[in-house]
Amino acid sequence: MCKHILNAQVAIRSPCCRKWFDCAECHAEQEDHQLLQKFEMIFACKKCKKCFRKDAQEFDESDEYCPHCDNHFVIEAVTPKPVLNFEGEDARKDSRMLRDDRVKQKELRSIFDVEDAPNRLG
Template identity: 60%
Template sequence: MCKHILNVQVAIRAPCCRKWFDCAECHTDTTDHPLRKTDEMVFACKKCKKVFRKNMSDFDESDEYCPHCDNHYIIDAKTPQMALGVEGEDARVNNKLIKDDRIANDPTRSIFNSSNLDHRLG
C-alpha cells in the first residue's frame, strides 16, 4: 500500500534492483540506492494483476491503459493531505474553548506553585 499516492493503479518494477514498488518515492524510502532511469518500464496492473512492458520513449495517449483489461492507469494522483481542524466557534469570538470554567480563578494558583497540586493529588 503506497502512502504517497492513494489511487495507485499499477506497480512499477525498478530497473536497478528489480523489485516492485507503487511509486518512485516508495523506492527511495525503502532502498539505499537511487532509482535508475530507463526507457522501458515494467508495470503490473492492480486491477487484473497482469504484467506488461511499455517503451517510454514513444509513449502516446493509447498507452495510458492496461493492454489486458483497459484499466486507465495514468490518472491524476490523489495524495494524502494533512488536515487540522478545530471544532467549535472562533476563539476570538467565543473563548470558552480555551478557558476552563470548572476551576475558579485563584490568584495563588500557578504552574510554578506545586503546593496547589499536592492537595488535589493526595
Template identity: 60%
Template sequence: MCKHILNAQVAIRAPCCRRWFDCPQCHAESQDHELEQSYELTLACKKCKKVFRIDLREGERDEADEFCPHCDNHYVLEAVTPEDKAELRIEAEEGKESEMIRDTRDHNKERRRQHAMEDADFLTQHIKKMAAQSDFNGMYQ
C-alpha cells in the first residue's frame, strides 16, 4: 500500500530493477538507484490483479486508455495524497452558496426527530393518565 498516493489503482513495474512499485516516490525510498524512464509501461491492476502494458509513444491518448483492459477499472485518477486527505476544501465563493452550507444528506432528519419527541411526550402523558386511573399508581411514578 502506497503512503504517497492513497488511491493508487495500479502498480508499476520499474524497468531498471524489474520490481513493482505503487509510485515513483516508493521506488526512490526503497532503491539505491534512479528510476529508469521508459515509453512502455508494465502495469498491474489492483482490482483484478492482471498485468497489462501501455505504450506512451502512440501519440494522443483518449479516455478509453485510462481503463484496465481486463476489468475496466478506471486507473487514471487525480491522486489523493495524505496532505489532500487532511485538508478541508470549500469550493464555493466565501461559503455563501446555500447548497454548500446546507446538509443535503438527510432531508427528513429534523422532521423525524420532532415527530419522535412528540410521540414520546404523548406516550408519557398517556402513561401518567393511565397510572392516575389505575390501582397500580405507585408503579409509574
C-alpha cells in the first residue's frame, strides 16, 4: 500500500531498476538513484493483477482504464493527512462508549407462557 497516494489502482514498473512501485515518491524513498523518465510505461492493475504497457506520448481518455478489466486507474491523487480525534466524541457517529440502560425483557421460548398457564387452563 502506498502511503503517498490514497486508493492507488496500479503499480508502476520503474525503467531504471525494474522494480514495482506505487508512485514516484515510493521509488525516491526506497532507492538511492533518480527515477529514469521514459515515455513507455509498464503498469500492473491491482484489481485483476495483469500487466500492460501504455505510451505516455499518445495518452487518451480511453487509456485511463485497464485493458483487461476496465478498472479506472487514473484517479485524482489524494494525499492522506494526519488527523487527531477523540474516540466517542459524537454519539451519532460512534456509540461504542455508551452503555445501554434499557431493561431486558424475559425471552419467551414458545407461544405458551408457563407463568400464565394456570389461569388459562381452567
